[in-house]
Amino acid sequence: MNLVLRLLGILVVAFILAPLVIVVPMSFSSASSLQFPPPGYGLAYYKAYFNDPKWLVPTLNSIIIATGTMVLTMILVVPATFALVRHKFSGKGFADLMMLMPLAVPHIVMAIGYYSYFGDLGIVHSHIGVILAHSCLSVPIAFLVLSANLKGFDRTLERAAQSLGATPSRTFIHVTLPILRPGLMISALFAFIQSFDETVVAIFISGRDAQTLPRKMFDSIREQADPVIAVISTLLFVIVLAAAGLPLLTKAIRERRQARALANAAGLSAPH
Amino acid sequence: MSISLTTLTERKNLWPWLLLAPLGLYLLLFFVVPLVDVAIMSVTHPRPTLANYQRVFTGALYQYALINTFLTAAFVTLFCLLTGYPVAYLMANSSRRAAMLILVIVTMSFWTSFLVRTYAWMVLLGNSGPLVAFLGWLGFEPTPQLLFTRFSSMLAMVHILVPYMIMNVYSVMQKIDPALIRSAESLGAKGFSLFRHIYLPLTAPGIANGCVLVFVICLGFYVTPVLLGSPREQMIAGLIGRQIDEFLAFGMGSAMAIVLLTVTLIILTIYHRRFGLDKLWG
Numbered sequence: 096m097n098l099v100l101r102l103l104g105i106l107v108v109a110f111i112l113a114p115l116v117i118v119v120p121m122s123f124s125s126a127s128s129l130q131f132p133p134p135g136y137g138l139a140y141y142k143a144y145f146n147d148p149k150w151l152v153p154t155l156n157s158i159i160i161a162t163g164t165m166v167l168t169m170i171l172v173v174p175a176t177f178a179l180v181r182h183k184f185s186g187k188g189f190a191d192l193m194m195l196m197p198l199a200v201p202h203i204v205m206a207i208g209y210y211s212y213f214g215d216l217g218i219v220h221s222h223i224g225v226i227l228a229h230s231c232l233s234v235p236i237a238f239l240v241l242s243a244n245l246k247g248f249d250r251t252l253e254r255a256a257q258s259l260g261a262t263p264s265r266t267f268i269h270v271t272l273p274i275l276r277p278g279l280m281i282s283a284l285f286a287f288i289q290s291f292d293e294t295v296v297a298i299f300i301s302g303r304d305a306q307t308l309p310r311k312m313f314d315s316i317r318e319q320a321d322p323v324i325a326v327i328s329t330l331l332f333v334i335v336l337a338a339a340g341l342p343l344l345t346k347a348i349r350e351r352r353q354a355r356a357l358a359n360a361a362g363l364s365a366p367h
Numbered sequence: 368m369s370i371s372l373t374t375l376t377e378r379k380n381l382w383p384w385l386l387l388a389p390l391g392l393y394l395l396l397f398f399v400v401p402l403v404d405v406a407i408m409s410v411t412h413p414r415p416t417l418a419n420y421q422r423v424f425t426g427a428l429y430q431y432a433l434i435n436t437f438l439t440a441a442f443v444t445l446f447c448l449l450t451g452y453p454v455a456y457l458m459a460n461s462s463r464r465a466a467m468l469i470l471v472i473v474t475m476s477f478w479t480s481f482l483v484r485t486y487a488w489m490v491l492l493g494n495s496g497p498l499v500a501f502l503g504w505l506g507f508e509p510t511p512q513l514l515f516t517r518f519s520s521m522l523a524m525v526h527i528l529v530p531y532m533i534m535n536v537y538s539v540m541q542k543i544d545p546a547l548i549r550s551a552e553s554l555g556a557k558g559f560s561l562f563r564h565i566y567l568p569l570t571a572p573g574i575a576n577g578c579v580l581v582f583v584i585c586l587g588f589y590v591t592p593v594l595l596g597s598p599r600e601q602m603i604a605g606l607i608g609r610q611i612d613e614f615l616a617f618g619m620g621s622a623m624a625i626v627l628l629t630v631t632l633i634i635l636t637i638y639h640r641r642f643g644l645d646k647l648w649g
Binding site for chain 1: 382384386389391393397398401402450451452453454455461472475479480484485487488491493495497526583586589594604611612617625627628632635
């Protein structure tokens with residue numbers, strides 16, 4: 096039993112790894128269509144990506160929208176998380192549930208809602224529309240990460256500061272915020288990535304003017320499976336690995352339990 | 368000290384609501400209102416009747432999509448369990464370094480955009496891809512069509528969702544006390560019987576968690592089935608997308624969306640009653 100399970104496990108790990116492994120060589124392919132293994136190697140698709148506004152404009156749009164989403168989400172979520180973690184009040188259970196609700200609704204359902212509602216408001220096909228929609232989807236993820244951090248916060252540190260004469264606002268700025276900074280940064284990073292990766296809502300409401308990168312990739316895959324996608328995939332892969340993967344992994348070694356929570360939260364933003 | 372005790376406690380009660388107010392208002396305007404909008408459209412577009420719902424439940428195309436969605440989600444969940452369980456087992460029962468390596472691979476998969484993974488499957492399963500070439504080499508003539516079938520979309524969905532199963536099952540397996548296994552062995556349990564009567568029940572909470580999460584996400588999948596699946600075998604989300612995109616049939620799209628949402632919420636509510644929803648996301 097043991098051996099069978101182990102062998103199966105190794106096979107499945109190979110299955111999980113396979114698509115990630117083929118994307119990188121594909122990006123250096125010299126073939127004009129999808130072909131694996133590539134007949135030769137070159138940088139043609141990298142040139143194509145970096146010289147084509149059809150790809151660069153959506154990339155820029157995605158960065159703008161993800162940054163906006165990150166800022167808006169944090170402005171809304173940080174005070175709310177403090178309220179929910181540090182205060183007891185009637186209606187807290189309901190408020191907790193409301194924070195998680197956007198995770199429970201399939202994105203396609205939100206997509207129809209936004210399409211019609213933002214049409215009425217006149218902000219469909221605009222950056223601001225996509226930011227408002229994406230922030231809603233980022234709220235639960237940012238909240239989950241931040242509340243986990245805040246729950247583990249040792250409040251004796253704040254009491255110590257206050258007993259030494261610090262005012263509540265000074266305590267907040269000089270004690271609470273610095274300790275929470277890693278949590279805040281990861282929370283913000285997840286809000287950013289959630290927006291950068293979100294496809295379904297973006298397909299329906301981003302239009303031509305605020306077309307995001309995933310939307311452009313979706314259209315491109317649907318129409319012709321443009322090999323430039325392999326380039327973008329590789330770039331995204333490298334950026335994610337460098338920016339988020341490595342610090343997270345060193346953290347994972349230190350604190351496995353937190354790593355699981357993070358990985359789960361990271362996964363939340365992926366499908367739909 | 369001029370503040371009386373009552374105003375102080377009143378302030379304390381007001382404070383959390385002040386902190387929550389901006390987010391509450393935002394969620395009301397940009398989460399609740401759009402959803403209510405969908406519910407209203409489902410009974411008013413194009414005319415105020417319940418005809419849309421009647422068509423969702425009786426029209427052959429829609430019935431087929433509903434059944435297909437549930438069957439697909441059930442099969443994907445089953446395959447995720449069958450493939451994810453051994454990986455979690457491998458992680459829980461190997462050296463620390465090997466477990467870390469697998470964790471890195473699984474996490475990497477999490478962090479890779481699923482459009483990237485969808486694209487990769489198009490390359491792997493395409494007509495000039497390695498799998499078709501391999502089947503040709505094995506002697507299949509003509510080589511079978513792999514891409515744009517039920518097989519390809521389900522394979523990609525299992526690939527995207529199996530990390531959720533692995534993480535959920537692994538977190539439970541990790542906490543199993545090895546002494547329990549040893550004492551079972553000392554009492555004579557071994558092989559399959561040990562697995563069936565001791566190990567499997569101990570990991571059941573993780574299995575339940577993983578299955579609910581995978582099933583619910585799969586019900587609402589849009590991108591993967593649309594890009595990789597067979598155009599003849601649509602899932603609900605894909606059909607909803609087409610109603611808006613091609614037919615501008617907002618009423619029908621909304622009615623299906625409400626059905627999808629209701630089913631999702633029912634499953635999650637049952638789960639919430641038994642385990643607590645916050646457990647689901649780690």
